[in-house]
Amino acid sequence: MASTDEDRMRKQREAGERESAKLWRACRTVHEMVRDRGYQLSDAEVTMSFDAFKQKYTTDDGSISRKMMNFSASPTLEMIKRYSNPVTAHDLHPSSPDIGTIWVEFLPDSNVGIKQMRAFAQHLTANNFHTGILITGVNITPAALKIIPAVASETRIECFMEADLLVNITHHELVPQHVLLSKEERTALLQRYRLKDTQLPRIQLGDPVARYLGLRRGQVVKIIRKSETAGRYASYRLCV
Amino acid sequence: MSSYPATSATSSKTKEERDREVALYHANLIQQRKDIELEILLSTETLIDYPLARSPYDASNPSPADAKTFKELLRPFQPSDYDALIVERNINEHCGYALCPNPRVKEEGGGRFRILGMNGKAKDFKVVEKEELEKWCSPACAKRALYVRVQLSETVAWERGAMENAANIDLLDEPKSEDGSLAERMEKMDIETDNAAGKKDAANLALERGDKTMAARNALVNINIQEKDVSKVPQAPSLDDKDLSGRLDSMHLTLEGHTSTFGSRRERRHNEELDGANIDDGEEDSEEDTDWQL
Numbered sequence: 001m002a003s004t005d006e007d008r009m010r011k012q013r014e015a016g017e018r019e020s021a022k023l024w025r026a027c028r029t030v031h032e033m034v035r036d037r038g039y040q041l042s043d044a045e046v047t048m049s050f051d052a053f054k055q056k057y058t059t060d061d062g063s064i065s066r067k068m069m070n071f072s073a074s075p076t077l078e079m080i081k082r083y084s085n086p087v088t089a090h091d092l093h094p095s096s097p098d099i100g101t102i103w104v105e106f107l108p109d110s111n112v113g114i115k116q117m118r119a120f121a122q123h124l125t126a127n128n129f130h131t132g133i134l135i136t137g138v139n140i141t142p143a144a145l146k147i148i149p150a151v152a153s154e155t156r157i158e159c160f161m162e163a164d165l166l167v168n169i170t171h172h173e174l175v176p177q178h179v180l181l182s183k184e185e186r187t188a189l190l191q192r193y194r195l196k197d198t199q200l201p202r203i204q205l206g207d208p209v210a211r212y213l214g215l216r217r218g219q220v221v222k223i224i225r226k227s228e229t230a231g232r233y234a235s236y237r238l239c240v
Numbered sequence: 241m242s243s244y245p246a247t248s249a250t251s252s253k254t255k256e257e258r259d260r261e262v263a264l265y266h267a268n269l270i271q272q273r274k275d276i277e278l279e280i281l282l283s284t285e286t287l288i289d290y291p292l293a294r295s296p297y298d299a300s301n302p303s304p305a306d307a308k309t310f311k312e313l314l315r316p317f318q319p320s321d322y323d324a325l326i327v328e329r330n331i332n333e334h335c336g337y338a339l340c341p342n343p344r345v346k347e348e349g350g351g352r353f354r355i356l357g358m359n360g361k362a363k364d365f366k367v368v369e370k371e372e373l374e375k376w377c378s379p380a381c382a383k384r385a386l387y388v389r390v391q392l393s394e395t396v397a398w399e400r401g402a403m404e405n406a407a408n409i410d411l412l413d414e415p416k417s418e419d420g421s422l423a424e425r426m427e428k429m430d431i432e433t434d435n436a437a438g439k440k441d442a443a444n445l446a447l448e449r450g451d452k453t454m455a456a457r458n459a460l461v462n463i464n465i466q467e468k469d470v471s472k473v474p475q476a477p478s479l480d481d482k483d484l485s486g487r488l489d490s491m492h493l494t495l496e497g498h499t500s501t502f503g504s505r506r507e508r509r510h511n512e513e514l515d516g517a518n519i520d521d522g523e524e525d526s527e528e529d530t531d532w533q534l
Contacts, residue, residue, distance in 0.1 A: 115328075
Protein backbone atom coordinates (compact mmCIF):
# COMPACT_ATOMS: atom_id res chain seq x y z
CA MET A 1 0.00 0.00 0.00
CA ALA A 2 2.70 2.37 1.04
CA SER A 3 4.75 1.52 -2.00
CA THR A 4 1.91 2.35 -4.43
CA ASP A 5 1.34 5.64 -2.67
CA GLU A 6 5.00 6.40 -2.96
CA ASP A 7 4.90 5.36 -6.55
CA ARG A 8 2.07 7.70 -7.36
CA MET A 9 3.80 10.55 -5.56
CA ARG A 10 6.93 9.93 -7.53
CA LYS A 11 5.05 9.84 -10.81
CA GLN A 12 3.26 13.05 -9.98
CA ARG A 13 6.50 14.73 -9.10
CA GLU A 14 8.08 13.59 -12.32
CA ALA A 15 5.15 14.86 -14.36
CA GLY A 16 5.41 18.21 -12.58
CA GLU A 17 9.12 18.28 -13.28
CA ARG A 18 8.57 17.60 -16.99
CA GLU A 19 5.97 20.34 -17.14
CA SER A 20 8.36 22.80 -15.48
CA ALA A 21 11.13 21.79 -17.85
CA LYS A 22 8.90 22.44 -20.84
CA LEU A 23 7.95 25.84 -19.51
CA TRP A 24 11.56 26.67 -18.80
CA ARG A 25 12.57 25.83 -22.36
CA ALA A 26 9.65 27.79 -23.82
CA CYS A 27 10.51 30.72 -21.60
CA ARG A 28 14.14 30.63 -22.68
CA THR A 29 13.23 30.49 -26.39
CA VAL A 30 10.87 33.42 -26.00
CA HIS A 31 13.53 35.47 -24.28
CA GLU A 32 16.00 34.63 -27.02
CA MET A 33 13.43 35.52 -29.64
CA VAL A 34 12.68 38.87 -28.05
CA ARG A 35 16.37 39.64 -27.79
CA ASP A 36 17.07 38.55 -31.35
CA ARG A 37 14.41 40.94 -32.55
CA GLY A 38 16.38 43.73 -30.91
CA TYR A 39 14.62 44.37 -27.61
CA GLN A 40 16.55 45.10 -24.48
CA LEU A 41 17.05 42.08 -22.24
CA SER A 42 19.86 41.27 -19.89
CA ASP A 43 21.93 38.11 -20.25
CA ALA A 44 20.79 36.93 -16.83
CA GLU A 45 17.18 36.99 -18.01
CA VAL A 46 17.88 35.11 -21.21
CA THR A 47 20.23 32.40 -19.97
CA MET A 48 18.49 31.47 -16.77
CA SER A 49 19.32 28.02 -15.43
CA PHE A 50 16.56 25.51 -14.74
CA ASP A 51 17.12 25.74 -10.98
CA ALA A 52 16.99 29.52 -10.98
CA PHE A 53 13.84 29.35 -13.13
CA LYS A 54 12.15 26.99 -10.69
CA GLN A 55 13.18 29.09 -7.76
CA LYS A 56 11.83 32.23 -9.31
CA TYR A 57 8.48 31.08 -10.62
CA THR A 58 7.37 28.21 -8.37
CA THR A 59 4.36 29.03 -6.26
CA ASP A 60 3.44 27.65 -2.83
CA ASP A 61 1.65 24.63 -4.26
CA GLY A 62 4.75 23.52 -6.11
CA SER A 63 3.67 24.32 -9.66
CA ILE A 64 5.07 26.95 -11.99
CA SER A 65 2.99 30.10 -12.19
CA ARG A 66 2.64 31.26 -15.77
CA LYS A 67 1.28 34.59 -14.61
CA MET A 68 4.61 35.44 -13.02
CA MET A 69 6.49 34.64 -16.21
CA ASN A 70 4.96 37.54 -18.15
CA PHE A 71 7.43 40.24 -19.03
CA SER A 72 7.87 43.32 -21.15
CA ALA A 73 10.86 44.72 -23.01
CA SER A 74 11.60 47.95 -24.82
CA PRO A 75 13.48 48.28 -28.10
CA THR A 76 17.17 49.07 -28.12
CA LEU A 77 18.52 52.12 -29.92
CA GLU A 78 19.89 49.82 -32.58
CA MET A 79 16.46 48.37 -33.24
CA ILE A 80 14.84 51.80 -33.37
CA LYS A 81 17.45 52.77 -35.95
CA ARG A 82 16.78 49.66 -37.99
CA TYR A 83 13.04 50.35 -38.11
CA SER A 84 13.33 54.11 -38.65
CA ASN A 85 12.10 55.71 -41.84
CA PRO A 86 14.95 57.31 -43.80
CA VAL A 87 15.00 61.00 -44.60
CA THR A 88 14.48 61.47 -48.31
CA ALA A 89 14.20 64.47 -50.60
CA HIS A 90 10.42 64.54 -50.57
CA ASP A 91 10.06 63.36 -46.97
CA LEU A 92 12.21 65.57 -44.78
CA HIS A 93 10.45 64.69 -41.54
CA PRO A 94 9.68 60.98 -41.72
CA SER A 95 7.27 59.44 -39.23
CA SER A 96 8.73 57.80 -36.16
CA PRO A 97 9.53 54.08 -36.40
CA ASP A 98 6.61 51.70 -35.99
CA ILE A 99 7.90 49.85 -32.93
CA GLY A 100 7.52 50.11 -29.18
CA THR A 101 7.51 48.10 -26.02
CA ILE A 102 6.61 44.44 -26.29
CA TRP A 103 4.54 42.47 -23.81
CA VAL A 104 4.88 38.70 -23.53
CA GLU A 105 2.12 36.81 -21.80
CA PHE A 106 1.90 33.13 -20.91
CA LEU A 107 -1.73 32.08 -20.77
CA PRO A 108 -2.54 29.21 -18.41
CA ASP A 109 -6.14 28.74 -19.63
CA SER A 110 -7.07 25.35 -21.00
CA ASN A 111 -9.16 26.99 -23.73
CA VAL A 112 -8.42 30.19 -25.58
CA GLY A 113 -11.43 31.84 -27.16
CA ILE A 114 -12.66 35.25 -28.17
CA LYS A 115 -12.96 36.43 -24.57
CA GLN A 116 -9.36 35.68 -23.67
CA MET A 117 -8.09 37.27 -26.88
CA ARG A 118 -10.17 40.39 -26.29
CA ALA A 119 -8.88 40.65 -22.75
CA PHE A 120 -5.31 40.36 -24.04
CA ALA A 121 -5.90 43.04 -26.68
CA GLN A 122 -7.48 45.31 -24.09
CA HIS A 123 -4.55 44.80 -21.73
CA LEU A 124 -2.15 45.76 -24.53
CA THR A 125 -3.99 48.93 -25.49
CA ALA A 126 -4.62 49.93 -21.87
CA ASN A 127 -0.90 49.70 -21.05
CA ASN A 128 0.24 51.19 -24.35
CA PHE A 129 2.15 48.13 -25.47
CA HIS A 130 2.96 48.28 -29.16
CA THR A 131 3.28 44.55 -29.66
CA GLY A 132 1.98 41.58 -27.73
CA ILE A 133 3.06 37.97 -27.83
CA LEU A 134 0.56 35.47 -26.49
CA ILE A 135 1.90 32.06 -25.58
CA THR A 136 -0.69 29.38 -25.01
CA GLY A 137 -0.58 25.72 -24.16
CA VAL A 138 -3.52 24.91 -26.42
CA ASN A 139 -4.74 25.84 -29.85
CA ILE A 140 -6.52 29.16 -30.17
CA THR A 141 -10.02 28.94 -31.67
CA PRO A 142 -10.32 30.21 -35.26
CA ALA A 143 -12.86 32.83 -34.20
CA ALA A 144 -10.41 34.24 -31.67
CA LEU A 145 -7.70 34.50 -34.32
CA LYS A 146 -10.00 36.79 -36.29
CA ILE A 147 -9.72 39.31 -33.46
CA ILE A 148 -6.07 39.93 -34.41
CA PRO A 149 -6.75 41.70 -37.73
CA ALA A 150 -9.74 43.47 -36.13
CA VAL A 151 -7.50 45.19 -33.56
CA ALA A 152 -4.47 45.49 -35.87
CA SER A 153 -4.86 49.28 -36.04
CA GLU A 154 -4.37 49.59 -32.27
CA THR A 155 -1.93 46.87 -31.40
CA ARG A 156 0.03 44.04 -32.95
CA ILE A 157 -0.67 40.56 -31.63
CA GLU A 158 1.39 37.46 -32.30
CA CYS A 159 0.52 33.99 -31.05
CA PHE A 160 2.78 31.06 -30.30
CA MET A 161 2.19 27.66 -28.81
CA GLU A 162 4.34 26.42 -25.96
CA ALA A 163 4.99 23.20 -27.84
CA ASP A 164 6.45 25.18 -30.77
CA LEU A 165 8.89 26.99 -28.55
CA LEU A 166 10.56 24.03 -26.88
CA VAL A 167 13.55 24.42 -29.16
CA ASN A 168 14.88 27.57 -30.74
CA ILE A 169 14.63 26.80 -34.44
CA THR A 170 17.16 29.42 -35.43
CA HIS A 171 19.85 27.48 -33.56
CA HIS A 172 19.38 24.45 -35.78
CA GLU A 173 22.29 23.90 -38.13
CA LEU A 174 20.04 23.68 -41.18
CA VAL A 175 18.46 27.08 -40.51
CA PRO A 176 20.63 29.81 -42.02
CA GLN A 177 21.07 33.15 -40.36
CA HIS A 178 18.33 35.66 -41.20
CA VAL A 179 19.12 39.34 -40.81
CA LEU A 180 16.46 42.01 -41.15
CA LEU A 181 17.48 44.90 -43.39
CA SER A 182 16.67 48.48 -42.47
CA LYS A 183 14.79 50.62 -44.95
CA GLU A 184 17.98 52.36 -46.07
CA GLU A 185 19.75 49.07 -46.65
CA ARG A 186 16.71 47.84 -48.51
CA THR A 187 16.72 50.78 -50.95
CA ALA A 188 20.48 50.44 -51.36
CA LEU A 189 20.07 46.76 -52.21
CA LEU A 190 17.32 47.44 -54.73
CA GLN A 191 19.36 50.20 -56.35
CA ARG A 192 22.49 48.13 -56.55
CA TYR A 193 20.81 45.27 -58.33
CA ARG A 194 18.37 47.57 -60.16
CA LEU A 195 15.37 45.65 -58.95
CA LYS A 196 11.83 46.36 -57.99
CA ASP A 197 11.08 44.85 -54.61
CA THR A 198 8.68 42.35 -56.13
CA GLN A 199 11.55 40.94 -58.17
CA LEU A 200 13.25 39.61 -55.07
CA PRO A 201 12.71 36.04 -53.94
CA ARG A 202 10.05 35.83 -51.27
CA ILE A 203 9.54 34.59 -47.75
CA GLN A 204 6.09 34.04 -46.36
CA LEU A 205 4.73 35.93 -43.39
CA GLY A 206 3.85 32.61 -41.79
CA ASP A 207 7.31 31.12 -42.28
CA PRO A 208 8.63 29.88 -38.92
CA VAL A 209 11.68 32.13 -39.09
CA ALA A 210 9.56 35.08 -40.27
CA ARG A 211 7.29 34.51 -37.28
CA TYR A 212 10.31 34.24 -35.01
CA LEU A 213 11.64 37.57 -36.21
CA GLY A 214 8.21 39.17 -36.31
CA LEU A 215 8.61 40.18 -39.94
CA ARG A 216 6.13 42.48 -41.58
CA ARG A 217 4.95 42.57 -45.15
CA GLY A 218 7.43 44.40 -47.36
CA GLN A 219 10.49 43.91 -45.18
CA VAL A 220 13.58 42.31 -46.65
CA VAL A 221 15.77 39.76 -44.89
CA LYS A 222 19.31 38.88 -45.78
CA ILE A 223 19.89 35.15 -45.53
CA ILE A 224 23.46 34.12 -44.99
CA ARG A 225 24.22 30.50 -45.81
CA LYS A 226 27.37 28.50 -45.57
CA SER A 227 28.66 27.57 -48.97
CA GLU A 228 31.11 24.81 -49.87
CA THR A 229 32.66 26.86 -52.63
CA ALA A 230 32.25 30.47 -51.63
CA GLY A 231 32.47 30.23 -47.87
CA ARG A 232 29.44 32.39 -47.30
CA TYR A 233 26.59 33.14 -49.61
CA ALA A 234 24.02 35.85 -49.05
CA SER A 235 20.59 35.95 -50.59
CA TYR A 236 17.73 38.31 -49.98
CA ARG A 237 14.05 37.64 -49.53
CA LEU A 238 11.06 39.92 -49.46
CA CYS A 239 8.41 39.18 -46.88
CA VAL A 240 4.96 38.79 -48.40
CA MET B 241 -2.79 62.47 -89.01
CA SER B 242 -2.71 65.40 -86.61
CA SER B 243 -5.57 64.01 -84.64
CA TYR B 244 -3.83 60.73 -84.06
CA PRO B 245 -1.87 61.56 -80.87
CA ALA B 246 -4.90 63.19 -79.38
CA THR B 247 -7.06 60.16 -79.89
CA SER B 248 -4.39 57.86 -78.49
CA ALA B 249 -4.09 60.08 -75.43
CA THR B 250 -7.80 59.99 -74.79
CA SER B 251 -7.97 56.27 -75.30
CA SER B 252 -5.10 55.67 -72.86
CA LYS B 253 -6.84 57.87 -70.35
CA THR B 254 -10.04 55.95 -70.71
CA LYS B 255 -8.07 52.76 -70.27
CA GLU B 256 -6.62 54.14 -67.07
CA GLU B 257 -10.04 55.08 -65.94
CA ARG B 258 -11.31 51.69 -66.86
CA ASP B 259 -8.52 49.99 -64.93
CA ARG B 260 -9.26 52.18 -61.97
CA GLU B 261 -12.90 51.28 -62.12
CA VAL B 262 -12.16 47.57 -62.25
CA ALA B 263 -9.74 47.87 -59.35
CA LEU B 264 -12.24 49.85 -57.33
CA TYR B 265 -14.95 47.34 -58.08
CA HIS B 266 -12.90 44.44 -56.79
CA ALA B 267 -11.64 46.44 -53.83
CA ASN B 268 -15.23 47.21 -52.91
CA LEU B 269 -16.15 43.57 -53.09
CA ILE B 270 -13.28 42.64 -50.80
CA GLN B 271 -14.15 45.45 -48.42
CA GLN B 272 -17.74 44.26 -48.28
CA ARG B 273 -16.55 40.78 -47.52
CA LYS B 274 -14.32 42.04 -44.75
CA ASP B 275 -17.17 44.07 -43.30
CA ILE B 276 -19.41 41.06 -43.20
CA GLU B 277 -16.72 38.93 -41.62
CA LEU B 278 -16.21 41.54 -38.93
CA GLU B 279 -19.96 41.73 -38.42
CA ILE B 280 -20.10 37.96 -37.91
CA LEU B 281 -17.23 38.16 -35.44
CA LEU B 282 -18.92 40.91 -33.44
CA SER B 283 -22.23 39.03 -33.51
CA THR B 284 -20.45 35.94 -32.19
CA GLU B 285 -18.97 38.05 -29.44
CA THR B 286 -22.39 39.40 -28.49
CA LEU B 287 -24.03 36.01 -28.59
CA ILE B 288 -21.48 34.47 -26.22
CA ASP B 289 -23.17 36.17 -23.29
CA TYR B 290 -26.73 35.54 -24.37
CA PRO B 291 -29.50 35.40 -23.21
CA LEU B 292 -29.64 38.84 -21.61
CA ALA B 293 -33.00 38.28 -19.96
CA ARG B 294 -32.96 35.63 -17.24
CA SER B 295 -35.98 34.30 -15.31
CA PRO B 296 -38.82 33.73 -16.01
CA TYR B 297 -37.49 33.11 -19.51
CA ASP B 298 -35.60 29.95 -20.39
CA ALA B 299 -34.46 28.10 -23.49
CA SER B 300 -37.93 26.81 -24.37
CA ASN B 301 -39.48 30.20 -23.79
CA PRO B 302 -36.90 32.90 -24.60
CA SER B 303 -37.70 36.54 -24.13
CA PRO B 304 -39.04 38.03 -27.37
CA ALA B 305 -36.37 40.70 -27.50
CA ASP B 306 -33.56 38.16 -27.14
CA ALA B 307 -35.09 35.83 -29.67
CA LYS B 308 -35.46 38.68 -32.14
CA THR B 309 -31.87 39.88 -31.85
CA PHE B 310 -30.65 36.30 -31.92
CA LYS B 311 -32.41 35.72 -35.23
CA GLU B 312 -31.18 39.01 -36.65
CA LEU B 313 -27.57 38.50 -35.62
CA LEU B 314 -27.61 34.99 -37.01
CA ARG B 315 -28.65 36.10 -40.48
CA PRO B 316 -25.17 36.36 -42.09
CA PHE B 317 -23.94 33.20 -40.35
CA GLN B 318 -22.88 30.05 -42.11
CA PRO B 319 -23.17 26.71 -40.30
CA SER B 320 -19.42 26.81 -39.65
CA ASP B 321 -19.72 30.23 -38.01
CA TYR B 322 -22.51 28.84 -35.89
CA ASP B 323 -20.26 25.96 -34.81
CA ALA B 324 -17.60 28.49 -33.84
CA LEU B 325 -20.20 30.28 -31.73
CA ILE B 326 -21.04 27.03 -29.93
CA VAL B 327 -17.36 26.42 -29.22
CA GLU B 328 -16.93 29.95 -27.89
CA ARG B 329 -19.96 29.57 -25.64
CA ASN B 330 -18.66 26.27 -24.34
CA ILE B 331 -15.31 27.84 -23.50
CA ASN B 332 -17.23 30.24 -21.29
CA GLU B 333 -19.12 27.28 -19.80
CA HIS B 334 -22.46 28.24 -21.32
CA CYS B 335 -24.86 25.84 -22.99
CA GLY B 336 -24.21 25.81 -26.75
CA TYR B 337 -27.70 27.07 -27.55
CA ALA B 338 -27.45 30.85 -27.47
CA LEU B 339 -30.89 31.37 -25.92
CA CYS B 340 -30.27 29.00 -23.03
CA PRO B 341 -29.18 30.56 -19.73
CA ASN B 342 -27.94 27.29 -18.18
CA PRO B 343 -24.32 26.23 -17.93
CA ARG B 344 -23.27 23.24 -19.98
CA VAL B 345 -23.11 19.83 -18.34
CA LYS B 346 -19.87 18.24 -17.31
CA GLU B 347 -19.93 14.50 -17.75
CA GLU B 348 -18.41 12.71 -14.82
CA GLY B 349 -15.75 10.10 -15.21
CA GLY B 350 -13.12 9.61 -17.86
CA GLY B 351 -13.28 7.92 -21.22
CA ARG B 352 -13.79 9.47 -24.60
CA PHE B 353 -17.16 7.94 -25.48
CA ARG B 354 -20.57 7.55 -23.90
CA ILE B 355 -23.24 4.97 -24.70
CA LEU B 356 -26.76 6.29 -25.17
CA GLY B 357 -30.18 4.69 -25.60
CA MET B 358 -29.47 1.46 -23.78
CA ASN B 359 -33.05 0.77 -22.79
CA GLY B 360 -34.91 1.94 -25.88
CA LYS B 361 -35.16 0.51 -29.35
CA ALA B 362 -32.11 -0.63 -31.21
CA LYS B 363 -32.20 2.37 -33.51
CA ASP B 364 -31.85 4.72 -30.55
CA PHE B 365 -28.62 3.07 -29.52
CA LYS B 366 -25.68 5.37 -30.05
CA VAL B 367 -22.07 5.74 -29.10
CA VAL B 368 -21.14 9.39 -28.96
CA GLU B 369 -18.10 11.33 -27.96
CA LYS B 370 -18.14 12.79 -24.50
CA GLU B 371 -17.30 16.22 -25.88
CA GLU B 372 -20.42 16.20 -28.03
CA LEU B 373 -22.57 15.66 -24.96
CA GLU B 374 -20.77 18.35 -23.01
CA LYS B 375 -21.70 21.02 -25.53
CA TRP B 376 -25.23 21.39 -24.19
CA CYS B 377 -27.13 21.56 -20.94
CA SER B 378 -29.67 18.98 -22.07
CA PRO B 379 -30.62 16.95 -25.17
CA ALA B 380 -33.54 19.34 -25.66
CA CYS B 381 -31.15 22.27 -26.05
CA ALA B 382 -29.04 20.28 -28.49
CA LYS B 383 -32.14 19.77 -30.58
CA ARG B 384 -33.04 23.46 -30.44
CA ALA B 385 -29.55 24.55 -31.41
CA LEU B 386 -29.29 22.11 -34.30
CA TYR B 387 -32.78 23.06 -35.47
CA VAL B 388 -31.43 26.59 -35.94
CA ARG B 389 -28.22 25.34 -37.51
CA VAL B 390 -29.88 23.49 -40.37
CA GLN B 391 -31.70 26.67 -41.39
CA LEU B 392 -28.48 28.59 -41.95
CA SER B 393 -27.38 28.97 -45.52
CA GLU B 394 -24.24 27.23 -46.72
CA THR B 395 -23.47 30.12 -49.08
CA VAL B 396 -21.22 32.79 -47.69
CA ALA B 397 -23.10 35.93 -46.76
CA TRP B 398 -21.53 38.18 -49.41
CA GLU B 399 -22.57 35.91 -52.24
CA ARG B 400 -26.11 35.38 -51.14
CA GLY B 401 -29.05 36.65 -53.08
CA ALA B 402 -31.65 38.85 -51.47
CA MET B 403 -33.99 35.88 -51.15
CA GLU B 404 -31.54 33.97 -49.02
CA ASN B 405 -30.63 37.01 -46.98
CA ALA B 406 -34.21 37.81 -46.15
CA ALA B 407 -34.96 34.25 -45.12
CA ASN B 408 -36.20 34.12 -41.58
CA ILE B 409 -34.88 31.76 -38.96
CA ASP B 410 -37.41 29.87 -36.88
CA LEU B 411 -36.85 28.60 -33.39
CA LEU B 412 -37.92 25.11 -32.47
CA ASP B 413 -40.40 26.49 -29.99
CA GLU B 414 -41.41 30.04 -30.83
CA PRO B 415 -42.17 32.30 -27.88
CA LYS B 416 -45.53 31.63 -26.38
CA SER B 417 -45.94 35.11 -25.00
CA GLU B 418 -47.42 37.53 -27.48
CA ASP B 419 -46.62 40.91 -25.94
CA GLY B 420 -43.28 41.54 -27.60
CA SER B 421 -44.16 40.15 -31.00
CA LEU B 422 -47.42 42.08 -31.03
CA ALA B 423 -45.60 45.32 -30.41
CA GLU B 424 -43.18 44.33 -33.14
CA ARG B 425 -46.01 43.88 -35.60
CA MET B 426 -47.59 47.17 -34.53
CA GLU B 427 -44.31 48.85 -35.35
CA LYS B 428 -44.18 47.27 -38.75
CA MET B 429 -47.72 48.37 -39.60
CA ASP B 430 -47.74 51.15 -42.14
CA ILE B 431 -50.46 53.71 -42.38
CA GLU B 432 -49.56 55.08 -45.81
CA THR B 433 -50.42 51.85 -47.45
CA ASP B 434 -50.95 53.07 -51.00
CA ASN B 435 -47.40 54.33 -51.35
CA ALA B 436 -45.96 51.40 -49.44
CA ALA B 437 -47.81 48.88 -51.56
CA GLY B 438 -46.21 50.20 -54.73
CA LYS B 439 -42.80 50.15 -53.16
CA LYS B 440 -43.36 46.64 -51.90
CA ASP B 441 -44.39 45.47 -55.33
CA ALA B 442 -41.25 46.94 -56.84
CA ALA B 443 -39.15 45.37 -54.13
CA ASN B 444 -40.76 42.00 -54.70
CA LEU B 445 -40.14 42.27 -58.41
CA ALA B 446 -36.50 43.13 -57.83
CA LEU B 447 -36.26 40.21 -55.44
CA GLU B 448 -37.69 37.87 -58.03
CA ARG B 449 -35.29 39.07 -60.69
CA GLY B 450 -32.41 38.65 -58.26
CA ASP B 451 -31.00 42.09 -59.02
CA LYS B 452 -30.62 42.98 -55.37
CA THR B 453 -27.60 40.81 -54.72
CA MET B 454 -24.43 42.37 -53.53
CA ALA B 455 -22.69 41.68 -56.82
CA ALA B 456 -25.47 43.14 -58.94
CA ARG B 457 -25.73 46.26 -56.83
CA ASN B 458 -22.28 47.45 -57.75
CA ALA B 459 -21.64 45.54 -60.90
CA LEU B 460 -19.24 46.61 -63.62
CA VAL B 461 -22.06 47.01 -66.06
CA ASN B 462 -24.74 49.46 -65.19
CA ILE B 463 -28.06 47.92 -66.06
CA ASN B 464 -31.15 50.03 -66.09
CA ILE B 465 -34.31 48.38 -67.19
CA GLN B 466 -36.52 50.96 -68.80
CA GLU B 467 -40.08 50.05 -69.50
CA LYS B 468 -41.42 51.30 -72.79
CA ASP B 469 -44.46 53.39 -72.23
CA VAL B 470 -47.23 52.47 -74.62
CA SER B 471 -49.97 55.04 -74.66
CA LYS B 472 -52.13 54.03 -77.58
CA VAL B 473 -54.62 51.26 -77.51
CA PRO B 474 -53.12 47.97 -78.63
CA GLN B 475 -54.35 46.62 -81.91
CA ALA B 476 -54.71 43.01 -82.81
CA PRO B 477 -52.69 42.04 -85.91
CA SER B 478 -54.80 41.53 -89.00
CA LEU B 479 -54.16 39.43 -92.10
CA ASP B 480 -55.20 42.03 -94.64
CA ASP B 481 -51.95 43.92 -94.15
CA LYS B 482 -50.73 45.20 -97.48
CA ASP B 483 -47.09 44.17 -97.44
CA LEU B 484 -47.91 40.82 -95.95
CA SER B 485 -47.67 39.11 -99.32
CA GLY B 486 -44.02 40.14 -99.65
CA ARG B 487 -43.14 38.55 -96.33
CA LEU B 488 -45.18 35.43 -96.69
CA ASP B 489 -42.33 33.14 -97.77
CA SER B 490 -40.11 34.11 -94.84
CA MET B 491 -42.79 34.48 -92.22
CA HIS B 492 -42.22 31.05 -90.73
CA LEU B 493 -38.69 32.17 -89.87
CA THR B 494 -39.84 35.17 -87.91
CA LEU B 495 -39.31 35.01 -84.16
CA GLU B 496 -41.10 37.73 -82.22
CA GLY B 497 -40.84 40.12 -85.12
CA HIS B 498 -37.21 39.39 -85.97
CA THR B 499 -36.42 37.57 -89.16
CA SER B 500 -33.12 35.79 -89.09
CA THR B 501 -31.11 35.84 -92.28
CA PHE B 502 -28.63 33.38 -93.66
CA GLY B 503 -25.04 33.97 -94.62
CA SER B 504 -22.59 36.30 -92.93
CA ARG B 505 -22.91 40.00 -93.25
CA ARG B 506 -19.65 40.20 -95.13
CA GLU B 507 -20.87 37.76 -97.72
CA ARG B 508 -23.97 39.80 -98.25
CA ARG B 509 -21.99 42.99 -98.53
CA HIS B 510 -19.77 41.25 -101.00
CA ASN B 511 -22.74 40.34 -103.13
CA GLU B 512 -24.12 43.83 -102.92
CA GLU B 513 -20.78 45.25 -103.96
CA LEU B 514 -20.58 42.86 -106.84
CA ASP B 515 -23.96 44.02 -108.00
CA GLY B 516 -22.87 47.64 -107.73
CA ALA B 517 -19.59 46.95 -109.50
CA ASN B 518 -21.34 45.33 -112.40
CA ILE B 519 -23.34 48.44 -112.88
CA ASP B 520 -20.49 50.92 -112.36
CA ASP B 521 -17.19 49.92 -113.91
CA GLY B 522 -16.97 46.19 -113.73
CA GLU B 523 -14.39 46.09 -110.94
CA GLU B 524 -14.83 42.68 -109.39
CA ASP B 525 -12.26 42.79 -106.61
CA SER B 526 -13.82 42.74 -103.23
CA GLU B 527 -12.19 44.22 -100.16
CA GLU B 528 -11.50 40.84 -98.65
CA ASP B 529 -8.51 38.58 -99.04
CA THR B 530 -6.32 40.98 -100.99
CA ASP B 531 -3.32 40.61 -98.74
CA TRP B 532 -1.87 37.67 -100.56
CA GLN B 533 -1.50 39.72 -103.74
CA LEU B 534 1.01 42.08 -102.21
